[in-house]
Amino acid sequence: MESLTEDTQRSAEAYAERAGSRKAFFTDTSICIGCKACEVACKEWNRNPQDGDLEVLGSSYDNTGALGANTWRHVAFVEQDQDRIEKARESGRKLVSLGMPRVGPPAQAGAAAGAQDGTAPPDTAEFRWLMSSDVCKHCTHAGCLDVCPTGALFRTEYGTVKVQEDICNGCGTCVGGCPFGVIERRDEGIIRAKTERAQSKYAQEIPNEGTANKCTFCYDRLVDGQTPACAQTCPTTSIKFGDREDMVESARQRVAELHQQGMTEARLYGANPNDGVGGTGSIFLLLDEPEVYGLPPDPRVPTKDLPRMYQRAVLAAGGMLAAVGVSFVLGGRR
Amino acid sequence: MAECHPVGFQWVTEAKQRGARIIHVDPRFTRTSAVADRHIALRAGSDIVLLGALINYVLTHDLWFEEYVRAYTNAATIISEEYQDPEDLNGLFSGYNPEDGTYDKSTWSYQSATGRETVGEPGAETEDDAAEPHEFGAGGPPLSHANVRRDETLQDPRCVFQVLKRHFARYTPEMVEQTCGISVDDFTYLANSITENSGRERTTAFTYAVGWTQHAQGAQFIRTAAILQLLLGNMGRPGGGIIALRGHATIQGCTDIPTLFNLLPGYLPMPEAGQHNTLQTYLDSIGSKKQKGFWANADAYTISLLKAWWGDAATQENDFAYDYLPRLTGAHGTYQTLERMLRDELDGYFLIGQNPAVGSANGRMQRLGMSHLKWLVVRDFSLIESATWWKDGPEIHTGELRTEDIETEVFFLPAANHTEKAGSFTQTQRLVQWRHQAVTPPDDAQSELHFFHELGKRLRQRLAGSQDSRDRPLLDLTWDYPTDAHGEPDPEAVLAEINGFHVSGPDQGEPLSTFNEMRADGSTAGGCWIYTGIYADRVNQSARRKPGQEQDETAAEWAWAWPANRRLLYNRASADPQGRPWSERKKYVWWDDEQQRWTGKDVPDFPVDRAPDARPEPDAGGPAALAGDDPFIMQADGKGWLFAPHGLVDGPLPTHYEPPESPIGNPLYGQQSNPARIVLPGKDNLLAPSALQPGSEIYPHIFTTYRLTEHHTAGGMSRFLPYLAELQPEMFCEVSPEFAAEIGLEAYGWATIISPRSAIEARVFITERVTSLTIAGRRVHQVGLPYHWGVGNEAVVEGDAANDLLGLTLDPNVHIQGSKAAQCAVRPGRRPRGPELTKLVEDLRQQAGLTVETGNERLTVPWGEPQDQPRGEQ
Amino acid sequence: MTRITPLEWPVIRQLRTRDSSGRGAAVTSKKTRETSPRTSDADTVVQSICPYCAVGCGQKVYAKDNRVVHIEGDPDSPISRGRLCPKGAASEQLVNSAGRQTKVLYRAPRSREWESLDLDRAIDMIADRLLTARRKHWEDTDQHGNPVRRTMGFASLGGATIDNEENYLIKKLFSAAGAVQIENQARI
Known part of the structure; x- marks a missing residue:
């Protein structure tokens, strides 16, 4: 057994004729x-409930904070000075020269170092304001799915990962299984409003309370051939949706294009099949290190270590059994 | 644009990916700046210096589009010998009257080709007869005729081109640096970008929103951009123009079919007592039959409107019931009405989807004004602050008002929303789009159509049988619209009336297809001439929904644009004087020699068979007087106006004045602020002393107000929605790190911002998105304030209202308040509660020595002593 | 309760399908297998326009049993191509928000509280007050004797989400009543 993580290939095949390409x-x-x-x-x-305390969070224009049970798309705002921008550009340049697979095909990456068509690298701005919409990664090797004891989490025919709220018993095992901190158990009770008077009027019942919640990739839209709500609404097409292969391809093209413009800070996140989660179903083009956006730099699915742990456990168990056997033998002699 | 019109910004994003350069000029760094090629911060209110310097740059570097400018603008037209420029008069134009702060505009006139006399307004015999701007409608000012003197070499010192050169000569990059706080490097980048991207092959577009309009000379801000765009040949061409990004779903429609005091539908003016006593004097004032263009047919538009309103009661004999129209006596705008409220001169007030307690400038004055009403009707979705100020408004908290003393009766009537009624919205590009009804309104909720139709019916019932002539206009009104089972009038029937129809003749009852079919003899009716054609062939053209992906980029079969489904105005200018596209790349509308017609990707905005070389008969007037190369068909001479001889009351050219409240002395002229601005002095509308006067230092900082993506204006449609409220839950201010350190503000703590009107508190965002600038050698700090919050108990989130800080001073052309640059003091910490708040505001007023006159002096240069040497160094 | 056939038992499905690890098709519940978008049972879908800013984005409004169930962008619109900003995307809540007041309320002079009022009665009261104010502040001529034929007794201020047809009736009715103080957000 090579891995205890789910075999996504076989999961897909299990859907037989219903199986679609991975989205x-x-x-x-x-x-x-x-x-x-x-x-x-x-x-x-x-129909997710309103989140938070209705108070300024202290994080630029971000007032929802992070992905959680009630917020499945979250926009981060990062204000950076010139020094930080230069560092981002430099770190991106290093990725390019290392030929890291996350920054696109080497041929294009090589071109990025120098300017083409007389395009000089842009002057480093004195300030920039980064924005990025985060979402569940729908990992190739999904920790949440691997550890779910009830079968509530499952791999859909689109290669996405979804909670079945009618099966989930709220045990919360998946919460620790997610290397991105995405999935969360939804609190019971009603959503708090800022003041008492608002509480009465705006109080909102929580659907699926007590269960684990995260982005469903709009499974209920996918089955109807529709685009997920976030991608459908995105005014500038910052959020694109499609077959994963096409998404990876356009991501690589875009990063190469930005490199050609001298924006070496551009890099991909989640496109690398050799990363700790086997690549993700949510690919990002970032303009700085992942940590800057609140993303783990090197996410690893916890179950990835399971085979090794399993082997050790088997060894240990074997040892134990042997010891027990020995003791029986020895005891039998007594 | 990304901040307030995110979905419109998709086209900018796409253009940028195709190589377009995006430059964002704004006092604050917004979401637009974040994705622009460069953000250029400027001091709020200094825009004319920047735009004027760009004009100067274009002129001095010979970068103007010569063929376009010579043929299509009034660059060659000769101006009156009497005209004197602010360069001659230290900031004033000739004709200023210090008594009432108005200009006699006769010295700004064109010279007539036939002699030395000037080309005035038609019907204006004396200067007293000259019209006020609110009397023009938006049809633009008329000329008595279009036979003007020109110097095609552009060398005559009195020609517009030379006047323009002299006027802007001191608007230099250095002046920009000193006045706007923009570096010479940034200015050069901007100037190079727009000039390199203009000409035959390329066009540059300007987009703006209320950051340009809400100033005491806002109309002139836009005029400056218009001059620049004309010089660069960017008007009437694809990818060019000046695009007003209007803020509300149908604010364009609210101007076209206006609920505005000075306008009738289709930009016809409301009649003014004394000047327009008869239909004839009214019509003469709109357009002379001898001037060029389509305003010469204003008689047909007006009489068709009167026929639409009063039907058979509008006859040739009674001048088509012209006397049924009430008359203006000066301005009756929302702020003048507010003053009347405070004087107990107004009994009743209807608020229809509007929240002035939060959304109008000087909020305290608005709420105090409402407390003087006998009755108030609020029609809205939720209990907005304008409906509840009598129980939970800020003045109840300070004790200035006591609920049990307030006599005002308040009616709250729930309104139907956009899904609960059918009707049309006109968006920012004049595109009229029909909405279909999805559901019926809940409980007592009604559409405005339903409510006002019902109100009208009951008024008429009560007056039925009245012999009083004052009641005739109501009783003779055409008011019998078909209704559905719920009593809701058929909105398409109203649209059909707006479109117009034949009253008599063979086509009686049939809809008109174009406004050219309108007649001045009473044989046609039509409620808004520019919308004629929207119901052509008995088809609601605004409901057309041919998918965009099945059409070319003009998408002419999606909805309907006024006028005549034309998507780009003045598009005759997209071809050269001979009628050929300026370039293959930018071809749009052109002359087809074979067909002898104008053709192209859009409905040509020109008489369709007028050949490029056509020259009118000397005595022709109206559309017939347009030469084949007069693309600006609504202008009285067919030309784009670099210099506006009529139509603006505060100058034929834009000139920089400081905002009424500014800590900076005008670096260009002795005249500090717009001398023709409308002032509304009063104890509830105190102003800070402007620069260099004692007391100014009490309010040393500049604040500006603005919007956020997550909210909508005064919050009536966003703070009551949990999904939007949570995204921006609290009122905040944005300040630079330098300023925060200087006065001790803590990140995400609290600040109190104090103006002569009020004091508010806000959470503090310390950010490099706000820049402190060096202006005329001193550091100037700007405070940014979103204005979406208000004090009340009904919304999901509440907070202090930025508009409470603003005073009222109006642009004299359009009566819009300046709300983008004013003076304030800032202190760390929360504001005091209760009466202490009033005391804090009062203490600062006393320290600054404010009186009702402070800041309201119009003239700040010695009168009658024109100075030889203008101020400022050159 | 629907009966589960033995073939649908998870273990059988796990073997029947190739989902050997039991993390895909094998574990789907009936509810999951029958998933459909909540718009699928809408009884009407109409094309509409967003009521917020002036871009004029196309909307598709889904309704069921005379209640709006969902609003999203209309891909047919050449203006917006199916996209909506956060305000447009929130417009279902604009329709169904708990913050909406759908009944008439009346506050009497000096009263500390709202009271309820019949809609029909409210319109009657407003009509009476309007006519009274109109008469009381009627002016036949200005100070120079020029005819003005107007009332200064009442005024209106409208927002800019009022349909063209509605504005037309407001201007028409109020002008006929002699009112001139008719204003709109467009001035602001």
Whole structure:
């Protein structure tokens, strides 16, 4: 047994004629305008409750904070000075020269270092404001799915990962299984409003309370051939949706294009099949290190270590059995 | 644009990916700046210096589009010998009257080709007869005739081109740096970008929103951009123009079919007592039959409107019931009405989907005004602050008002929303789009159509049988619209009336297909001439929904654009004087020699068979007087106006003045602020002393107000929605790190912002998105304030209203308030509660020595002593 | 309750299908297998226009049993191509928000509270007050004797989400009543 993580190939085949090609998001943060339409369209379609304390969070224009049980698309706002921008450009340049697979085909990456068509690398701005819409990664090797004891989480025919709220018992095992901190158990009770008077009027019942919740990739739209709500609404097409192969391809093209313009800070996240989760179903074009956007730099599916642990456990168990056997033998002699 | 019109911005994003350069000029760094090629921060209110310097750059570097400018603008037209420029008069134009702050505009006139006399307004015998701007409608000012003197060499020192050169000569990159806080490097980048991207092969577009309009000279901001775009040949061409990004679903429609005091539908003016006592004097004032263009047919448009309203009661004998129209006596805008409220001169007020308690400038004055009403009707979706100020408004908290003392009766009537009624919205590009009804309104909710139709019916019932002539206009009104089972009038029937129809003749009852079919003899009726054609062939053209992907980029079969389904105005200018496209790349509308017609990708905005070389008979007037190369068909001489001889009351050319409240002295002229601005002095509308006067230092900083993507204006449609409220839950201010350090503001803590009107509190966002600037050698700090929050108990989120800080000073052309640049003081921490708040505001007023006159002095240069040497160094 | 056939038992499905690890097709519930978009049972879908800014984005409004169930962008629109900003995307909540007040309310002079009022009665009261104010502040001529034939007794201020047809009736009715103080957000 090579891995205890799910065999996505076989999962796909299990759907037989229903099986579709694997779907993915490509979120191009270089054209994100931070409008948060994705957050709202997601909430509206999925009837997710309003989040938070209705107070300024202290994080630029971000007031929802992070992905969670009720917020399945989250837009981060990052304000950076010139120093930070230069570092981002330099770190991206290093990725290019290392020929890292996450930054596109080497041929194009090589061209990025120098300017083409007389295009000089842009002057480093004194300031920039990064915006990026985060979402569940729908990993190739999905930790949440691997650890779910009830079969509530499953791999859909689109290669996405979804919770079946009618099966989930709210055990929360998946929460620890996600290397991105995406999936979360939805609190019971009603959503708090800022003041008492608002509580009465705007109080909102929580659907699926007590179960694990995260982006469904709008499974209920996919089955009807529709685009997920966030991608459908995105004004600038920063969120693109399609077959994963096509998304990876356009992501690589876009990053090469930006490199040609001298924007070596551009890099891909989630497109590398050799990363700790086997690549993701949500690919991002970032303009700085992943940590800057609140993304783990090197996510690893926890179950990836299971085979090794399993072997050790088997060894240990064998040892134990042997010891027990020995003791029996020895004891029998007594 | 990304901030406030995100979906429109998709086209900018796409253009940028195809190589377009996006430059964002704004005091604050917004979501637009984040994705622009460059953000250029400027001091709020200094735009004319920047735009004027670009004009100067284009002229001095000979970068103007010569063929376009010579043929299509009034560059060659000779101006009156009497005209004197602000360069001659230290900031004033000739003709200023210091008594009432108005200009006699006769010295700004064109010279007549036939002699030395000038070309005035038709019917204006004396200067007292000259019209106020609100009397023009938006049809533009008329000329008595179009036979003007020109110097085609552009060398005559009195020709517009030379006047323009002299006027903007001191608007240099250095002046920009000193006044706007923009570096010479940034200015050069901007100037190079737009000039390199203009000409035959390329066009540059300007987009703006209320950041340009909401100033005491907002109309002139846009005029400056118009001059620049004319010089670069960017008007009437694809990818060019000046695009007004209007803020509301049908704010364009609200101007076209206006609920505005000075306009009738189709930009016909409301009649003014004394000047328009008869139909004839009214019609003469709109357009002379001898001037060029389509305003010469205003008689047909007006009489068709009167026929639409009063039907058979409008006859040739009674001048088509012209006397049924009420008359203006000066301005009756929303702020003048507010002053009347405070004087107890107004009994009743209808608020229809509008929240002035939060959304109008000087919110405290608005709420106090409403407390003087006898009755108030609020029609809205939720209990907005304008409906509840009597129980939970800020003045109840300070004790200035006591609920049990307020006599005002308040009616809250729930309104139907956009899914609960059918009707049309006109979006920002004049595209009229029909909405279909999805559901019926809940409970008591009604559409405005239903409510006002019903109200009208009941008024008429009550007056039935009245012999009082004052009641005739109501009783004779055509008001019998078909209704459905719920009593809702058929909106298409109303649309058909707006479109117009034949009253008599062989086609009686049939809809008109174009406004050219309108007649001045009473044989046609039509409620808004520019919308004629929207119901052509008895088809609701605004409901057309041929998918965009099945059409070319003009998408002419999606909805309907006024006028005549034309998508790009003045598109005759997209071809050269001979009628050929300026370039293959930019071809749009051109002359087809074979067909002897104008053709192209859009409905030509020109008489369709007027050949490029056509020259009118000398005595012709109206559309017949347009030469084949007069693309600006609504202008009285067919030309784009670099210099506006009529139509603006504060100058034929834009000139930089400081905002009424500015800590900076005008670096260009002795005249500090627009001398023709409308002032509304009063104890509830105190202003800070402008620069260099004692007390100015009490309010040393500049604040500006703006919107956020997550909210909608005064919040009536966003703060009551949990999904939007959570995204921007609290009122905040944005300040630079330098300023925060200087006065001790803590990140995400609180600040109190104090103006002469009020004090508010806001969470503090310390960010490099706001820049402190060096202006005329001193550091100037700007405070950014979104204005979506208000004090009340009904919304999901509440907060102090930025508009409470603003004073009222109006643009004299359009009576819009300046709300983009004013003075304030800032202190760390939250504001005091209760009466202490009033005391804080009062303390600062006393320190600054404010009186009702402060900041309201119009003239700041010595009168009658024109100075030889203008201020400022050159 | 629907009966599960033995073939649908998870273990059988796990063997029957190739989903050996039991993390795909084998574990789907009946509800999952019968998933459909919540718009699929809408009884009407109409084309509409977003009521927020002036871009004029196309909307598709889904309704069931005379209730709006969903609003999303209309891909047919050449203006918006199916996209909506956060406000447009929230417009279903504009329709169904708990913050909406759908009944008439009346506040009497000096009263501290709202009271309920019949709609028909409210319109009657407003009509009476309008006529009274109109008469009381009627002017036949200005100070120079020029005819003005107007009332200064009442005024209106409209928002800019009022349909063209509605504005037309407001201007027409109020002008006929002699009112001139008719204003709109477009001035602001």
